[in-house]
Amino acid sequence: MKHIYLITLLITALSFSQTSFNSDSFTVSRNDISTHTFNTDSTANALIIYEQGNSFFDKGNYALKTEIRRKIKILNRNGFEWATAKIYLFNDGKRKEKVSQIFATTYNIENGEVIKSELKSDDIFEEIYNEKYTIVKFTLPNIQEGSVLTYSYVLESPFVYKYYPWEFQDEIPKIYSEYNTSIPGNYEYNIKLVGDQKLDKEESTVVKNCLSGPRNSAADCANTTYIMTNIPAFIAEDFMTTKKNYLSRIEYELKVFKGFDGTVNNITKTWKDADKELKTDANIGRQIGKSTSQKAEVANMLTDPKNTLSVAKDIYKYVQDTYVWNGEYKIFNDVSVKNLIKSKSGKVSEINILLHNLLEEHDISVKPILLSTRDNGLPTQLFPVISEFNYMIVQASIDGKTYLLDATDPYLNFGELPFRCLNQYGRLLDFKLGSEWIPIGTNIFSGIQYQVDLKIENDSVTGKVKAKHMGYDALNKRKAFFRNKSTYKDHIADLQSDYKISHHEVQDTERNAKGFSETYRIEKSTDNTGNDMVYINPFIFRIFENNPFKLQQRTYPIDFGYKKSYLYSIQIDLGDTYELIEKPEEILAKLPNNSGQLIINTSLNEQKLMLFFRLNFNESLYSPDYYNILKAYVDKVLDVQSNSLVVLKKI
Structure with missing residues (x-):
């Protein structure tokens, strides 16, 4: 027999030594325009030569402001899409984010001269994206192969609970990315660095009395600089979950806010606190354990009432065959098992809560599990972020074995989950003993x-x-x-x-x-x-x-x-x-x-x-x-x- 042994190959880091580009500043050099190749990644259609973000709290209204500057090289026609910038502005129906001071310039060399083409204000457009977001977008003028683009703008957000995140990695390579933050001492954030790319620099200093409050009160600020260089493009390929699981970036979640008057507000809860809130939540806790009014109907169709596993399978098939999933993932909005029973169609959470309650009514040990689907991203494990979950399934314990169940798909076999659910882990809810992380997957080939x-x-x-x-x-x-x-x-x-x-x-x-x-x-x-x-x-x-x-x-x-x-x-x-x-x-x-x-x-x-x-x-x-x-x-x-x-x- 001929043997072929495949051994693991070491992946060496790519070298981004591109002396032709000025990656030290926002200023456009002649070499930035005249250089038409990026040897490090010959497949790149465009690249970011330099970008910088500065986030800080406005001393007047305490709004979070972020100044953004970016310099982009267009290498060929396939990179023209990077000449369009999109700025997503969040609103909650009462307050909204704003953008101002938009400046953008295209640089080309024509007849040996550097030509600058400025963006006009009439070429900046705003459109509704959905009920939560509007988009401000603009396309830089006079785009050619070899163009260098620069643009800058200022974001203002009243939503300080979500400090501005910074994406170091994108779908095109970057030579230099810098993010500067200034966070007052009365704002305490959970800070999370995502992705496999490493920071080249992380440096912090304390600035005294950076933010003033009433009655001569003040707060010191932690000013931090994050720098990442030579960042490869993120290219999506088969056999992956959503790219936001892997894009190298830094994210913030407000943990504690301390008012100038001495009040302390714990924004980010512990899982113990989150469990208490979920237990009393109208869409989760108050729906789980409710009488279904279907117990007698289900009892009549049981094939072997004395066999617990058989009972569970019969109930599972009953829910599968009787109720239709309407395609909605919503698990925290307008959840009503009563409406599901009436209309025979409902959300993921409604169908699986009904399954949970029917199994429980027949003395089967069950618990709900919150998870995030493959295209929604991995939920944070360091602290509870309930909004990161978008799906619910059921765990049933029968004769010493556990089964993960989802009745939304009539083609699933008992104990199978839809492929969308295979996202590594989920949160098992136990309102008596406390919730815990459990693996979500299958060992079956x-x-x-x-x-x-x-x-x-x-x-x-x-x-x-x-x-x-x-x-x-x-x-x-x-x-x-x-x-x-x-x-x-x-x-x-x-x-x-x-x-x-x-x-x-x-x-x-x-x-x-x-x-x-x-x-x-x-x-x-x-x-x-x-x-x-x-x-x-x-x-x-x-x-x-x-x-x-x-x-x-x-x-x-x-x-x-x-x-x-x-x-x-x-x-x-x-x-x-x-x-x-x-x-x-x-x-x-x-x-x-x-x-x-x-x-x-x-x-x-x-x-x-x-x-x-x-x-x-x-x-x-x-x-x-x-x-x-x-x-x-x-x-x-x-x-x-x-x-x-x-x-x-x-x-």
Whole structure:
């Protein structure tokens, strides 16, 4: 057997030594304009040469002000979109953020001269984004390939509980990013640095009496400078959660406010405080445990009332089949289980609270879990930020086992969660003993098992395919099949364009079955070259159509959401007509730390060629250190799928 051992490659830091750009200041140099390449990242369409933010409290009205200056280089036409700036202004219906002092200039070199084009006030527009935000946007004039853009503005916000966050990383590279903050001593914030990029400088000093209050009172300020340089672009790719989980940035959450009169207001609560508030919250605590008025109706449809697990499954299926999710994630607004029962349609929280209450009414131990979906970002674990949660599921404890349940999807099997929920962890609410963080995920492998039997005779290949889908692969298959069976069969035929498909059968008749199994027959003419040689690619089914990993460097995890396993076996009956000339090479490829493997075995026994293929990803989440090795791993699978041949010759 040929062994291929894949070893982890060390990812070296990129060098951003770009002496042509003036990244020391907001001033535009001639070299900034005349330089048209960025050797560090040849794929970049634009880059930020320099940016600076300064946040402080206004001495007059105590509003939070932020001055922003940014210098951008346009490298090619694909970077023109960066000539449009968008400023999002928050409002709560009573107060709103403001922007002023917008100045913007485009710099070009024409006929050897530096030409400046100024933004006109008439080219600044404001539009409604949603009920909470308006957008002020402008596009700089006279944009060309090679242009340098500068713009600056001042933000004013009355919402001091949310100190202005600063994003060091963006979708284009940055050479220099600086953020200066001035925070009075009577404002205490939780400060969180997110992302894998490291600060080059973090320096603080204390300024005495920076903010004055009534009756000659004053506060000292902590003035801090954060600098990050040579920041690579963040490029989104497959197998990741929302990019805000990984973009390097600094965020603030007001913890304590101390008034000049000596009053102290604890803004950020402990989880003990948060639990008390959730317990009495009209949308959460007061809905949980309410009588459903459905107990008698549910009791009549129980198949085995003495079996707790059977009762739980019956109740789960009842909620799945009776109530329809309206697509809303809202868990803290207008939650009413009563309205759900009446209308048969409702929010995530309403459906799962009803599930919780019905299970509890039948003496099953249940607790609600708050979580944040994959596209909503990871919730902060350092302190409670309830607004970061947007979803609710149920934990049921039955006969020593725990099950995570969500009844919003009628195709889910008992104990499965929608893929959107697989976001590492959630907060288990226990109003008696206190809440706690728990992992949210699955240890069950998802994947496909193919068993193919082929026979070659009379210049044709015929055979039978058995396919068994597991986990999330099965969930996707069930949805596709039960929503439109004829379209599903056409799709199967399209996937196997070389083969004619017939006698398709599905063994699972329930839309929320645990798996999905199907069989069908295939037929095609042999690829005969005319010299009695026949070539067959044994890989009728492909695991990958292309390599999803295309970046030179990935700085954030590879998050599949679940473990993956693919098994493919094929038996080719050569009969008495053909002899084997060549078969695929045998392979054993392993990922470090037993985190994955690729195996191909072949054997010939009594004119029957057997090929066994296994591909495993034993982890649902891989660190960025695995990126290059995973890319090579998938490349090998693609090569095997495309270039493995069985060569036969007529006897």
